Amino acid sequence: MTEKAYDDIPGTFVFDADRSREGYWLNQFCISLRLQKNRDAFKADPEEYLSRFAMTEDQKQAVRDRAWNRLLELGGNIYYTSKLAAFDGIVFQDLAAIMSHMSRDDYRKMMVDGGRSIEGNRYKSEWEKK
């Protein structure tokens, strides 16, 4: 992949055409869970259900591990992976807490207090200093 103008934003996977191509079947798997009959099938036999989608082994493993950030790195998009989280009974805000390595309560408090500050969070170089 060539270097992109948004590659230096920390803690962010921009869902561009490259990620969309890589993540296509992963995302189609996730969005299929919007429907009850598919949720039932995935619950009954996870491996069989996963085998219906042409995902890479890495993507399948990230699904098994519920490795939320890894899923994004492998081409998943948050609006899709959140359907897998919903399947597990995880609401959006708690998923955000998990992805940013915070406890549910700490994350919630951060949001009520005005959210994650932009200061120190614009460039990867700012994170490397920490």
Next chain:
Amino acid sequence: MARITAGIACSHVPAIGVAMDQGITDQPYWQPVFKGFEFSRKWNEENKPDVVFLVYNDHCTAFDASVIPTFAIGCAAEFVPADEGFGPRPVPVVKGHQKLASHIAQSVILDEFDLTIMNEMEVDHGLTVPLSVMFGDRKPEDDWGTLVVPLAVNVVQYPAPTANRCYNLGKAIRRAIDSYPEDLNVHIYGTGGMSHQLQAERAGLINAEWDQNFMDELVNEPDKARKIDHVEFLRETGSEGIEMVMWLVMRGALDEQVTEVHRHYHVPASNTAVGHLILENHA
């Protein structure tokens, strides 16, 4: 003749819809969010639109990864609220204005904006939450009290259309509506935003100062706002803040000079900064 009398900007956070559907809007967490909508509902009652031209984005509901139109206009007679994984929202079916929608589609395409035409489409919270904000509680058996022409914009896969493209599309929509012979009071909504990031380690990002400045520019200096590039949106307002390009479509459809009759800003609703404007055309 049809005329656009006002533009409304409004976040479409799904949790706002959930709070209304569960009747918990007076809880301390939600009270400040809904307080800012009280004026809007009164104003909306007094300035009732015949049609709302509603610019929103679909969140992988009507469009999954297999089809990603940049701009898609809804020309159907009605649009059913979709099941987004928890059952459909208990709100009315959205009724279209088919003749106006197809007139706009034709006019805008001849104006060189190549829209996708949707003759069947389900709609998600991106469209129904702003209607709930402006029209208040409505049950499935009620109606919304307005007809709606939806315009879905891709903001999920990068790149979304640029702010400038959105602004110019707004101008083309204005020309289309101005040339429609029926007497109609039309409001145009730009929805989504404001700053928010839902993904990865920077999730929860909010940039209130940027948001306020954006609202100032959008109202008074749209020529500045339409030059904001994608990397600035992504960096400064979070990966999902890019939704704000949809506010530019609304602004483009209004007069150069507008009157800001209402502004509301609150952090947070769930993971998102809520922003809301009501702008009136002078004419």
